[in-house]
Amino acid sequence: xxxxxxxxxxxxxxxxxxxxxxxxxxxxxxxxxxxxxxxxxxxxxxxxxxxxxxxxxxxxxxxxxxxxxxxxxxxxxxxxxxxxxxxxxxxxxxxxxxxxxxxxxxxxxxxxxxxxxxxxxxxxxxxxxxxxxxxxxxxxxxxxxxxxxxxxxxxxxxxxxxxxxxxxxxxxxxxxxxxxxxxxxxxxxxxxxxxxxxxxxxxxxxxxxxxxxxxxxxxxxxxxxxxxxxxxxxxxxxxxxxxxxxxxxxxxxxxxxxxxxxxxxxxxxxxxxxxxxxxxxxxxxxxxxxxxx
Ligand SMILES: [Zn+2]
Numbered sequence: 029x030x031x032x033x034x035x036x037x038x039x040x041x042x043x044x045x046x047x048x049x050x051x052x053x054x055x056x057x058x059x060x061x062x063x064x065x066x067x068x069x070x071x072x073x074x075x076x077x078x079x080x081x082x083x084x085x086x087x088x089x090x091x092x093x094x095x096x097x098x099x100x101x102x103x104x105x106x107x108x109x110x111x112x113x114x115x116x117x118x119x120x121x122x123x124x125x126x127x128x129x130x131x132x133x134x135x136x137x138x139x140x141x142x143x144x145x146x147x148x149x150x151x152x153x154x155x156x157x158x159x160x161x162x163x164x165x166x167x168x169x170x171x172x173x174x175x176x177x178x179x180x181x182x183x184x185x186x187x188x189x190x191x192x193x194x195x196x197x198x199x200x201x202x203x204x205x206x207x208x209x210x211x212x213x214x215x216x217x218x219x220x221x222x223x224x225x226x227x228x229x230x231x232x233x234x235x236x237x238x239x240x241x242x243x244x245x246x247x248x249x250x251x252x253x254x255x256x257x258x259x260x261x262x263x264x265x266x267x268x269x270x271x272x273x274x275x276x277x278x279x280x281x282x283x284x285x286x287x288x289x290x291x292x293x294x295x296x297x298x299x300x301x302x303x304x305x306x307x308x309x310x311x312x313x314x315x316x317x318x319x320x321x
Pocket of ligand 1: 192196241244
């Protein structure tokens with residue numbers, strides 16, 4: 029797992045056991061069952077998958093060299109594009125009325141929702157494409173070295189990414205541009221204090237503490253649970269969840285690296301209580317045998 033994290037996430041930090049430990053510790057001591065609402069966007073996720081994203085994976089498998097060339101030259105490229113007006117869910121229809129966007133599918137540095145450009149970008153994992161080189165998923169040496177890399181190209185994992193970015197857009201469009209405004213406020217604050225380093229670190233801390241990222245991650249987990257039987261879900265730990273979707277390691281790592289102790293505790297509390305309210309906590313996530321983590 030360490031080597032995999034290093035390649036995929038460009039972080040040298042170890043698997044974030046501390047955060048996972050906090051989550052499990054917290055889950056042992058709390059149990060409230062209020063239900064809060066998430067967006068029901070399975071049909072939007074399927075639409076995006078069926079209208080470009082699935083094809084992108086096929087394109088990659090058929091001709092990985094084409095993708096490698098783009099990544100190796102540090103470039104990006106759009107392959108497919110969907111207007112938000114095509115999305116079928118009631119949430120997407122309302123959101124399009126307020127704030128129509130375009131969903132571009134291709135090879136980008138990362139998945140993103142960009143409120144000012146009115147764009148969602150969905151990609152294959154840029155680092156994975158680069159690492160697998162011209163032979164792609166046929167690169168048996170690379171796959172043997174980091175077998176988890178294959179998960180970056182799974183339908184399950186990519187659909188979770190669609191859910192994540194669509195949720196950012198819905199939150200923004202249905203709740204009075206709150207993400208766009210928060211980003212602007214944050215920029216203003218930085219400008220006022222005359223700090224020149226409005227850099228990635230600020231964005232990271234903003235994302236991790238604002239709650240928007242958490243909301244999208246909750247939808248991502250909900251999307252993963254869609255494909256997992258109730259039995260299997262009840263046998264899964266937080267660690268298992270992080271192995272299905274490698275990105276969660278990255279997320280937990282970032283929390284550990286970027287936030288201070290109080291912020292981490294606050295995150296764990298919110299994360300756990302949101303999972304609980306959505307019925308996304310499996311039995312093993314509730315009752316943890318600390319010897320078996
Ligand atoms: Zn996000």
